[in-house]
Amino acid sequence: MTLIMNACANLAVTTRFSSKCCENMVQQQAVPILFSVIRGCNRSKPHMQLLQHSLDILLHLARTRYTSHAVFSADCLDLLVEQLQMYRDQEDIFMRAMALMNLMAKHHRNILKTELGKNGGALFKRMKGIATVMERKYQIEKKYLQSCNLMNASKINSSKMDTSRMNVSTTQSARIANSNSVVLCYESIARFLIDISKN
Secondary structure, eight states, rough: HHHHHHHHHHHHHHHHHHHHHHHHHTTTTTTHHHHHHHHOOOSSHHHHHHHHHHHHHHHHHHHHHTTTHHOSHHHHHHHHHHHHTTTTOOHHHHHHHHHHHHHHHHHHHHHHHHHHHHHHHHHHHHHHEEEEEEEEHHHHHHHHHHHHHOOOOOOOSSSSOOHHHHOOOOOOHHHHHHHHHHHHHHHHHHHHHHHHOOO
């Protein structure tokens, strides 16, 4: 695990800055291996870190002119939808998968629409199902954020440190961060679905 983690972490850096490294990876048939690595990940912290590195590599390959074709295949699309479903509550992973989906929509739209339409639009329906599940929590968190914006920040007049207030503030900050994450992820997939539904 450590060897794979280190290798992927290094490749995530080198592919970001070197198009030659991206080309070498494609020539060495590394993309199917990356797909296998991603499919083998679970929700443990080390695996999610490995997953982030692997998705970063795919993003760098997808942004490179001569290697993007190797990333965007039927296997890739199915894999990305799988990640969206499994990690819809993990912004770092979800947004990387959505970034790849958006790149595919931008540069390989015909392939994307063809794949999403196969088997009666099974993958597209699956994405809509993911968005539907996320929407319930999105509505709750959106209202919470709106209520927070309407409230004035309380000021501590006492010169003494109020530890109980500090704890509440820390808890509230964590809740706001989580709410922002939910909103960001849902709105990302919702925009994608609206965009891809257009002719």
